Amino acid sequence: MFVSVGCVLVVVIALRAWPMINVVETGRTPEYPDIQPRVYRANADQVFDAALHAVHRMPRWSLVSNQPATREIRAEARTLVWRFVDDILIRVRVRTDDAVVEVRSASRVGRGDFGQNARNIRSFLQELDRQVAEASTHR
Numbered sequence: 001m002f003v004s005v006g007c008v009l010v011v012v013i014a015l016r017a018w019p020m021i022n023v024v025e026t027g028r029t030p031e032y033p034d035i036q037p038r039v040y041r042a043n044a045d046q047v048f049d050a051a052l053h054a055v056h057r058m059p060r061w062s063l064v065s066n067q068p069a070t071r072e073i074r075a076e077a078r079t080l081v082w083r084f085v086d087d088i089l090i091r092v093r094v095r096t097d098d099a100v101v102e103v104r105s106a107s108r109v110g111r112g113d114f115g116q117n118a119r120n121i122r123s124f125l126q127e128l129d130r131q132v133a134e135a136s137t138h139r
Contacts, residue, residue: 020111025105070091
């Protein structure tokens with residue numbers, strides 16, 4: 001009896017820990033106010049190249065397509081345990097002298113993602129920061 005009540009309690013707590021959404025987008029998801037577009041004082045084409053390198057370095061991510069003319073990258077991310085697929089869209093756009101990177105991560109199945117899409121974006125942006133910094137030191 002205590003085991004089943006404990007299991008139910010753990011599930012309820014886990015479900016309340018994350019918002020019941022399955023799409024997260026930089027600057028457009030109020031449930032994750034910390035996930036904002038990234039702005040770099042760099043050439044947009046160089047940031048696009050860094051974003052491509054970052055995608056290749058992401059564990060369990062695979063590149064689906066990239067469009068240098070529009071600076072768009074599409075990728076798939078697979079979850080570790082259940083191998084669910086999340087669709088990732090990365091856009092690099094020019095803003096005056098800056099490059100702005102926007103990311104969208106969307107689950108293909110389910111109504112809630114247990115925070116996976118937010119983790120996808122956060123980890124990608126961390127890797128992108130590394131790639132942009134590395135590229136700027138090699139110029």
